[in-house]
Amino acid sequence: MTITRICILGGGTSGWMTAAGLSNKFNDLGVSIALVESDNIGTVGVGEATLPHIRFFNKTLGIDEREFMRETRATFKLGIEFCDWGKIGDSYIHPFGDYGEPIDGIDFHHFWLRLLQNGHKARLDDFSYPILAAESGKFQLPGPNNLEIGSNFGYAYQFDSGLFAKLLRRYSETHGVTRTEGKAVQTIQNPESGLIEAIVLEDGTRIEADLFIDCSGFRGVLIEQALNTGYEDWSEWLPCNRAVAVQCESAGPSLPYTRATARDAGWQWRIPLQHRTGNGYVYWNKYISDDEATHQLMSTLEGPALTEPKQLYFKTGKRRKLWNKNVVSIGLSGGFLEPLESTSIHLIQEGITALIELFPDTDFQESDAREYNRRMDLNFDRVRDFLLLHYVATQRDDTEMWRYFRQMTLPESLQEKMDAWSSRGYLLRYEQGVFLPPSWVAVMTGQNLLPNSYDPRANQISNKVLLDKTMAIKRDSLAALRQTPDHGDFLANYIGPAHR
Amino acid sequence: MSLSPINKIAVFGDGLAGLFAVAKLAEILPDGIQLIFVESQETRQTDILFGTVTPPSTYDFLLGLGIQEPKVLTSTNTSFSLGTHYKKWGPDKRNWIQSFHRPLPVYNGVAFHHYLMRLEQVSPGNSELESYIMSVQAARRGVFAHPPEAKNIPLADVAYGYHFLPEQWCQIVSAKISDSNIERIKSDITSVARHGDKIDSVTLSNGQIIAADFFVNALGAMSKLTHPDAESLGATKVMRADNMFTAYEKIEGVCRVLTGTESGWTSTTPLQDGLDHLSITDLSAEAENSAGKNGQRSIEFSPCRLKKPWLGNCLVLGHGAAIIEPLTTAPILLLQRDIERLVELIPVSNDMRVESREYNRRFNDDYDHADLFTGAFFAAKSDSQSAYWNSPTVDCSNLKLLNKITQFESRGINVQYDYEPFSAEDWTMLHFGMGRSTERYDPLANSISEDLLNDRLSQMRTAIEIMARKMPPHHIYMAGLKKYLKDKHG
Numbered sequence: 004m005t006i007t008r009i010c011i012l013g014g015g016t017s018g019w020m021t022a023a024g025l026s027n028k029f030n031d032l033g034v035s036i037a038l039v040e041s042d043n044i045g046t047v048g049v050g051e052a053t054l055p056h057i058r059f060f061n062k063t064l065g066i067d068e069r070e071f072m073r074e075t076r077a078t079f080k081l082g083i084e085f086c087d088w089g090k091i092g093d094s095y096i097h098p099f100g101d102y103g104e105p106i107d108g109i110d111f112h113h114f115w116l117r118l119l120q121n122g123h124k125a126r127l128d129d130f131s132y133p134i135l136a137a138e139s140g141k142f143q144l145p146g147p148n149n150l151e152i153g154s155n156f157g158y159a160y161q162f163d164s165g166l167f168a169k170l171l172r173r174y175s176e177t178h179g180v181t182r183t184e185g186k187a188v189q190t191i192q193n194p195e196s197g198l199i200e201a202i203v204l205e206d207g208t209r210i211e212a213d214l215f216i217d218c219s220g221f222r223g224v225l226i227e228q229a230l231n232t233g234y235e236d237w238s239e240w241l242p243c244n245r246a247v248a249v250q251c252e253s254a255g256p257s258l259p260y261t262r263a264t265a266r267d268a269g270w271q272w273r274i275p276l277q278h279r280t281g282n283g284y285v286y287w288n289k290y291i292s293d294d295e296a297t298h299q300l301m302s303t304l305e306g307p308a309l310t311e312p313k314q315l316y317f318k319t320g321k322r323r324k325l326w327n328k329n330v331v332s333i334g335l336s337g338g339f340l341e342p343l344e345s346t347s348i349h350l351i352q353e354g355i356t357a358l359i360e361l362f363p364d365t366d367f368q369e370s371d372a373r374e375y376n377r378r379m380d381l382n383f384d385r386v387r388d389f390l391l392l393h394y395v396a397t398q399r400d401d402t403e404m405w406r407y408f409r410q411m412t413l414p415e416s417l418q419e420k421m422d423a424w425s426s427r428g429y430l431l432r433y434e435q436g437v438f439l440p441p442s443w444v445a446v447m448t449g450q451n452l453l454p455n456s457y458d459p460r461a462n463q464i465s466n467k468v469l470l471d472k473t474m475a476i477k478r479d480s481l482a483a484l485r486q487t488p489d490h491g492d493f494l495a496n497y498i499g500p501a502h503r
Numbered sequence: 504m505s506l507s508p509i510n511k512i513a514v515f516g517d518g519l520a521g522l523f524a525v526a527k528l529a530e531i532l533p534d535g536i537q538l539i540f541v542e543s544q545e546t547r548q549t550d551i552l553f554g555t556v557t558p559p560s561t562y563d564f565l566l567g568l569g570i571q572e573p574k575v576l577t578s579t580n581t582s583f584s585l586g587t588h589y590k591k592w593g594p595d596k597r598n599w600i601q602s603f604h605r606p607l608p609v610y611n612g613v614a615f616h617h618y619l620m621r622l623e624q625v626s627p628g629n630s631e632l633e634s635y636i637m638s639v640q641a642a643r644r645g646v647f648a649h650p651p652e653a654k655n656i657p658l659a660d661v662a663y664g665y666h667f668l669p670e671q672w673c674q675i676v677s678a679k680i681s682d683s684n685i686e687r688i689k690s691d692i693t694s695v696a697r698h699g700d701k702i703d704s705v706t707l708s709n710g711q712i713i714a715a716d717f718f719v720n721a722l723g724a725m726s727k728l729t730h731p732d733a734e735s736l737g738a739t740k741v742m743r744a745d746n747m748f749t750a751y752e753k754i755e756g757v758c759r760v761l762t763g764t765e766s767g768w769t770s771t772t773p774l775q776d777g778l779d780h781l782s783i784t785d786l787s788a789e790a791e792n793s794a795g796k797n798g799q800r801s802i803e804f805s806p807c808r809l810k811k812p813w814l815g816n817c818l819v820l821g822h823g824a825a826i827i828e829p830l831t832t833a834p835i836l837l838l839q840r841d842i843e844r845l846v847e848l849i850p851v852s853n854d855m856r857v858e859s860r861e862y863n864r865r866f867n868d869d870y871d872h873a874d875l876f877t878g879a880f881f882a883a884k885s886d887s888q889s890a891y892w893n894s895p896t897v898d899c900s901n902l903k904l905l906n907k908i909t910q911f912e913s914r915g916i917n918v919q920y921d922y923e924p925f926s927a928e929d930w931t932m933l934h935f936g937m938g939r940s941t942e943r944y945d946p947l948a949n950s951i952s953e954d955l956l957n958d959r960l961s962q963m964r965t966a967i968e969i970m971a972r973k974m975p976p977h978h979i980y981m982a983g984l985k986k987y988l989k990d991k992h993g
Binding site: 005028029031032063360361362364368370371373374377419422423426427429431432433434435455456457458459460462463 | 508531532533534535536612846847848849851852854857858860861864906909910913914916918919920921922943945946947949950
């Protein structure tokens with residue numbers, strides 16, 4: 004039988020993204036969606052920085068970009084700047100876009116390696132327009148012709164996720180989602196099947212549904228507390244287990260990128276919004292106390308703090324089954340990976356997309372859940388490897404934490420990737436997963452993991468042709484850059500005067 | 504900066520695999536690397552196992568060897584292929600055309616076949632897929648024309664491969680190689696000097712000693728170059744391929760016709776000047792030995808593959824690395840992918856551990872994924888007594904395959920793994936062809952009214968039919984094209 008009742012437990016970013024995504028698809032198909040949230044339970048407000056995929060989510064919902072940016076106080080994001088990762092004093096930008104362009108079907112970075120290994124001083128970043136734009140604080144939307152250098156890149160946003168949730172709540176409510184205020188105190192399970200039949204709120208209200216989406220955060224009220232699904236602990240690979248976050252006044256012009264700075268026992272984020280800057284220190288409490296972490300964070304803010312520092316506790320990993328019986332966990336209830344590459348919101352989005360495609364019936368065939376879990380596991384595994392890369396592609400050994408990573412035996416999937424890169428600049432590719440080859444190139448070169456050789460086919464063209472081609476790409480990138488306005492000016496112009 | 508860069512690559516074998524490899528390497532190797540081609544004559548006889556149909560990607564593959572389509576059409580008896588017409592296939596005697604086609608339309612974010620499945624639930628038996636596939640309709644009529652650049656007509660959705668004879672392609676590739684300055688030696692191998700996994704040199708029957716940094720062994724299954732301890736998978740079945748050619752006046756049809764038999768299958772492939780007949784027989788399923796008709800070439804083979812085709816400094820390519828039954832385009836498709844994988848991994852030094860590990864990983868992924876596709880031709884309940892149908896050479900209980908079939912039958916979804924050789928369209932056509940029906944379809948396919956849906960589908964069918972009626976028969980198109988090419992290029 005067709006599912007007619009969905010209950011989403013928990014508001015916040017994941018709850019309202021799920022409500023909006025599902026109501027957009029199922030509103031006309033006779034499916035009722037109820038969202039239960041309590042004003043008394045705070046939201047974590049994961050990942051204020053996003054990946055370009057978020058634009059597809061908004062587009063599917065028909066959300067106007069200008070309106071969205073005004074309401075969520077969003078800025079444009081061209082990538083992430085990583086400071087002090089490869090070694091103290093280093094910095095590089097991981098952009099949303101390719102480096103250069105392939106020559107005779109061979110990735111550009113091989114030609115760059117050829118230049119480098121033959122003694123030319125060439126910066127790979129100079130062949131990436133989005134990096135150049137980010138470095139000079141500039142931004143414009145990519146044009147329609149993605150063959151042009153100034154148009155061949157992706158972008159994302161940095162926004163206030165609380166305001167995003169609010170916007171999506173309004174969207175969801177106009178698309179038929181009913182919101183119920185309250186805290187779930189009891190879950191009713193079918194004694195035979197174990198399926199959850201209803202949740203009971205503090206005031207005795209009983210909410211029945213066929214399908215439950217657990218967006219209750221780390222606690223996993225349904226997926227874990229009720230169904231005891233179990234958690235796959237990845238602390239061995241990604242041991243940071245706490246964060247402290249604070250907002251402060253922005254200083255200087257608004258920048259079109261996020262910054263992630265490596266620290267003694269973790270790393271610190273800086274996310275510029277229109278009206279403030281979000282900051283946080285993600286750390287491993289084995290090597291730094293909460294007080295010290297807070298102190299370090301507060302002493303490195305660029306402007307006066309606007310809020311009290313807020314403490315977060317987590318354990319990296321993922322739920323053993325993100326979909327178990329009639330509960331699908333989306334957001335922190337499904338798993339947590341530190342927001343080093345802004346993947347939190349992306350994994351929420353992947354969860355929603357997969358759920359829509361594999362939307363079950365009331366008999367909950369095992370094959371639906373199995374396929375959902377297979378896809379999400381792959382997503383999580385591949386993000387994990389990419390995050391871990393940041394900690395291990397480094398010369399740092401200046402603190403206990405960095406020495407821990409130096410001694411780590413890597414997952415084979417990651418070790419193979421790094422070996423293939425180091426020996427010849429070869430990238431192990433995959434189709435299913437968020438980070439494409441240019442992202443791997445960005446982090447590995449940015450953190451000084453340089454190959455010993457390159458694809459021999461890159462020797463086919465003569466030195467002169469190579470120099471001409473690379474010069475041309477650089478020239479075109481710089482020309483496009485000259486046409487690009489300052490990010491702040493572009494943004495103000497684009498979204499118009501504030502409506503409030 | 505690499506410690507000892509490689510200077511010399513030697514390729515052995517004069518069959519299609521060796522020739523393809525040499526032609527490709529000749530195109531892409533930089534000046535610093537010398538290429539030697541040793542044309543040992545022991546390999547061409549198994550080339551019929553590459554089959555007679557190529558996938559659409561062969562057009563680009565040949566271009567990558569410096570061979571253009573006009574050359575292929577004017578120098579060999581190659582014809583166009585829109586796919587394979589399977590007849591009397593399997594226990595249910597299925598009949599369908601597995602054609603080459605660009606992705607089917609997606610309406611409102613929902614894959615096309617979900618709409619057909621919706622109609623199927625309203626009026627069962629009324630939702631065949633073939634009317635909506637231009638290349639199938641053209642194949643049914645035996646007509647052909649090149650797909651145009653313009654995207655708004657049904658013909659643009661057609662993709663095509665070739666019908667070909669490996670021996671004729673060997674000739675054009677060999678001629679192409681002669682244009683470049685590759686050192687060619689016609690001699691057989693006498694002995695191989697190796698220590699551990701590494702080959703130091705190869706002594707030839709003409710007395711010459713070939714020392715190289717990297718060896719490509721395309722000598723087939725019995726090659727002396729293959730490491731004696733190389734492990735292989737499969738090789739449990741013995742099959743026989745019988746092949747013969749009958750001439751005709753004009754091309755008949757534009758797809759291969761492949762018919763299931765009690766102990767295998769038999770096929771006819773329309774080439775420019777005649778029909779190629781290829782039969783595959785599972786010898787353990789055959790009641791009595793019927794081989795040896797007049798004019799037939801027959802070879803016995805065991806489908807199998809090496810676990811690690813690249814060991815040390817030697818890569819095995821072609822039938823020494825893998826033999827698969829030419830039921831689909833897989834044999835030639837995978838050979839192309841093997842060669843493309845090789846050129847991405849031309850060794851940069853004498854330490855080839857990274858290259859061999861990655862080559863072998865991708866090789867196994869590719870062959871596993873192709874086996875899933877082949878497996879889907881057999882994954883049906885069979886009450887046949889024949890070993891061919893009851894225990895196919897591929898593993899039909901493979902979890903990845905079960906996942907694919909379960910998902911399709913349960914809700915019409917094509918589960919995709921990384922870089923599969925066969926596309927979602929290939930899979931959809933195969934599932935429909937095998938008569939797999941789906942329990943459910945995407946509920947979003949309900950978002951348009953049935954009338955509107957029927958209108959749309961009817962328009963699509965009509966447009967395809969009109970186009971198919973306008974297209975010329977294969978032989979007329981071919982004659983016109985060849986005349987044009989002759990007038991233009993002489």
